[in-house]
Amino acid sequence: MPERYDPATLEQKWQERWAADNLYRTGPADHRPKYYVLDFYPYPSGEGLSVGHCRNYVPTDVVARFYRMQGYNVLHPMGWDAFGLPTENQAIKTKTNPAVLTRRYAANYKRQMDLIGASYDWSREITSSEPDYYHWTQWIFLRLYDHWYDPRLDQARPISELEAELAEHGTARIGLPLTERPVSAAAWLAFGPLARQEFLKRFRLAYRGEATVNWDPVDKTVIANEEVGPDGKAWRSGALVERKVLKQWFFRITAYADRLDRDLATVDWPARIVTMQRNWIGTSSGAEVIFKTEQGDDLLVFTTRPDTLWGATFMVLAPEHPLVASVTAAAQREAVASYVAQAQAQRALAPAADAPEKEKTGVFTGGYAVNPVNGAQIPIWVADYVLMGYGTGAIMAVPAHDERDFAFALKFGLPIIPVIERPDQAAYSLLRVGTYAATLPALLREAGYSFTESEGQLTVSLTGPQASAYAALVQPHLSADGWTEVVGSGWLAIFPDTTVAFDSVAADQQICDHIRTALQVDALPSFMAYLVAEPAYRDIVFHAEMGTPIHSGPIDGLPGTEAVARTVAFLEERGLGKGRKNYKVRDWLISRQRYWGTPIPIIHTEDGLETLVADAELPITLPGVESYEPTATGESPLAKIEDWVQVALPDGRSGRRETDTMGTFACSSWYFMRFIDPRNPNMLANPEELAYWMPVDMYVGGAEHAVMHLLYARFWTKFLYDLGALPFFEPFQSLRNQGLILAPAKEVDGQIIVEKMSKSKNNIITPDEVVASHGADALRGYECFISDFETAVPWNVDGVPGVRRWLERVWRIVLGAEQERSQGAEASYSERQLQRLTHQTIIRVENDIRNFKFNTMIAALMEFTNGLYRARDAGLAGTPAWAEALKTLMLLAAPVAPHIAEELWARTGHGYSIHQQAWPVADANLAAEEEIEVVLQVNGKVRDKLTVPADADEEQLRTLAMANERVKSFIGERSIRKVIVVSGKLVNVVV
């Protein structure tokens, strides 16, 4: 009997040997093809790794080992995304330096990664909280600050080039949006330094703007969104969170929005991630539109839906809008003044975060503007739901297709005219009790309309195109004082004497007059106000979707996106507006009022100017201090450290350092480049090495990073590309997301409960405990085998022993085939069959690794092992096919089970190391089947199976099928309508 498989001893032995030999050290660029396989940058927490994290690290390790055996130069590094809130909070709590905590946590992660046999090149380990790393985060910040985005060249350029252009031409050639105030060359030259700084802020890719933070009034600190409960109270203090506006740093990612969207076409990523990024960026073709006031002023609005312009029935100005005074008619002056004053008073009281939507308020100015597309006079209102800081501070209101405008129009009785067809074309018509003839229901049924009846009231469902036919059918059967309408699509008001299309403000008035008379009421502000009050119509009166325009003159009937383009062209031809792409994505807020982050290399001088820290002064390091407690002012703890904050500039001026630090997304936006040349003191990374190794070939991590991290990293990569620092513009060629591993399912009161692993639930399973009981190879195998790679799945404690049993079987079949035989009957298995299985398995395993099907890769290896047992019982041990099969099994198992593979390799007399061997090459001829099973179906049901030569053609299959007794009996007397033959698969006889 061979020695028992003892993972604890042999795993430790080989891990020490591999480390001593630097087996996984990656050299510089060479002649070989490269493969860069990277895990998402982990944040080392005090809790260490769970088996859930290993779902990421094991598969990438399998891939790295596989590509090494394929002859690639493989880069497989690991480092630590170490700045951030959890460590800082822990530091405050335990009064320990966060750098010390980080090193402790990272060392533990590294120990665990070694424990599971991960083949990282630790000589390239990086930590983003170390000065030699964040030096280059700061370096990139300085370049962002010093560049602007030129839309004409579609790339970043030095800000000095913008200054030169401004001095010569002003903004005339830059193509500013209409909303941006232009500046002439003379005006620019007349600007003082502060005015220039303010102006350039609008262009810089890193700039200081204003943003609202969550303010905890008890702890007197800025807190993260996740530290605010759903009730708007701070987790720690329980205080009601307030909002506070601070000056903060942003990166102008919006400048790159178009390229970030466009270049998604060049990457191999899961489709859902691409879609999520596209939705996040949210490109839409909007327009700036000029409305003329009665006084002849231009009233500029921005709209994301130019296709709805014909439905703009009023305008709304923010209370602070500069034109409020001039458009207000004398009669309304007092009302407007008092509303504006009230709105301003209210704004001073910062509303709580996510306050429930309050009732709309507003006041009519008495003034009108002209809708540029149809010349309609539309009233101008003032309301506080329009914000001066957003867009132009004025909107065109399209109440039929914008929810806020809809609510506002209903409240103030303004007309609402639908101008976009519902995509589903659904419509309802309500026939009220006593308004129609008794014969009508039968007629409707006969005509094919479906309707429901309730207490004599009929609700008919139809579609827009049926509206006029429906009107013609119903009208003669309405009682003299009755009426009905088609609502949702088709839009008609049907009276006994006339049918009115609901297509304009005039029609709205006409319909209202009719209904007023019939209902004998005095006031009915709009047809829509009447419809909304009718429960049957509640869900169909309003929609905000894209669709085909109606009641919109020249764009009627055009598909949505074309309608937008046509409208923009219409406006531009007549000088009434300008197309402008609009993005949902907002600029990236980078400031954190925290200690534990990368310092921002900016100095604020006494005269109010921002000064860059010189490259030679980098890195600006964090001061070592005792206390990381936040200040009471909202500034970061750094602000209290006077000897760090105060700086004297070489020119004699004095200044204060920026005390905000960068959020950690900055660190993780370029780390994949630092791994390529991690110790370079002179530059971010050597350009030749970058050119060889980038982009990352395979990037693997959780789908929770689908949007932000990936978008930010892509943004920085494109920026560095524009600078000429990189020869590529997409950082991650292929991306895969592993599914979450949940805690083992448990049964409570008959209910199966599955939860996330978490410390608070005390249900974390660590790799340490699994390795201790079953070994790293069994853990690795089960991580692969547990489920499809991308699927979330609960851990099953019985799964690891199953994989362990497989490893035991591999151990015994390789080392002790001759000694052991099954007691069962003599098996029949040929050498040729074994050979075929060997080569089929090579193909399967290889394809599965390439396609991230690690679960079926393990299944293939298990089937191979089962086949070897059958072959042994058939007496094949010792044959050439047997020797080839065993060698192949060890090589194919090496990526997933590196320790046992290395041990067996050594014990079977092969040279160290199996991980430096070439991957076996499959022979397609040896793998080919000679005979295949073909299914015979009658009417799609399997009735028999035939074994035929693999190369049997369609005609042979058809003949065999028609001659088959079972097929004949199922056909019986019926005649054959069709015979479908799929070579190599089946014959289906249709009767």
Next chain:
RNA sequence: GCCGAAGUGGCGGAAUGGCAGACGCGGCGGUCUCAAAAACCGUUGGGCUAAUCACCCGUGUGGGUUCGAAUCCCACCUUCGGCACCA
């Protein structure tokens, strides 16, 4: 609310237009053993049945496309992930 996914035996899953349930866990029966464990062999979706013959049903629910649907389309239900200061 908005955006994005996923629903298949007792359990994890395989099959992505062509034999549903590969592989493993668990269960059942057996071999070995004084016995147990381990290991090995066999069996294991449901119904009907003397039967492991045959037949019928079966991939969240309802409809559709097709000679043929777990797979494609529509609607619904349920569950999960993200939503910009956790990373």
